[in-house]
Amino acid sequence: MARAVTPRPKEPKEPKQAKEPKQAKEPKQAKDPKKPKEPAPVAFCSFCRRPDTEVKRLVAGPGVYICDGCVALCAELVGTGRVGPRRGEAGGGRPRRAPWEQDLGPEEVLAWLPQVAAAAGQVEENLAGWVGKARALGVTWARIGEALGMTRQSAWERFSGEG
Numbered sequence: 001m002a003r004a005v006t007p008r009p010k011e012p013k014e015p016k017q018a019k020e021p022k023q024a025k026e027p028k029q030a031k032d033p034k035k036p037k038e039p040a041p042v043a044f045c046s047f048c049r050r051p052d053t054e055v056k057r058l059v060a061g062p063g064v065y066i067c068d069g070c071v072a073l074c075a076e077l078v079g080t081g082r083v084g085p086r087r088g089e090a091g092g093g094r095p096r097r098a099p100w101e102q103d104l105g106p107e108e109v110l111a112w113l114p115q116v117a118a119a120a121g122q123v124e125e126n127l128a129g130w131v132g133k134a135r136a137l138g139v140t141w142a143r144i145g146e147a148l149g150m151t152r153q154s155a156w157e158r159f160s161g162e163g
Helices: 068-080 106-136 141-148 152-159
Strands: 058-060 065-067
Touching: 058 068, 065 068, 106 141, 106 152, 141 152
Parallel strands: none
Antiparallel strands: 058 065
């Protein structure tokens, strides 16, 4: 059934304002056809957050990455013994306390939060990628949940995009 539409009364027009003078446009810079386009980053170092496009090498671990610069720094720290006692000594070469258990001020603690959150986000993104790969290969939600130590329903809700 068609409905009749009543036209609205026209509203009075506002008076025209004087136009501002046009500013000269900056000339467009010509694109250099010889210069290759920068590739988009694929992954970031989980320690320093530099993208793979800014480092020589990025080594992948289970959901984390480490760049050549951070590996070199780690090798230096371990080689000089500045991170704690060496293997065989009291403490076994491990840090004596976790970073959040150390005597830090509020600003130092707050400085750590975005770094840890970024690393957690990267791990979560990688985990979702692996789950997606498993699903593409026909792996059931029950098997994915079992591998992750959760129920199939929890796995589906977290990773299906439908929950």
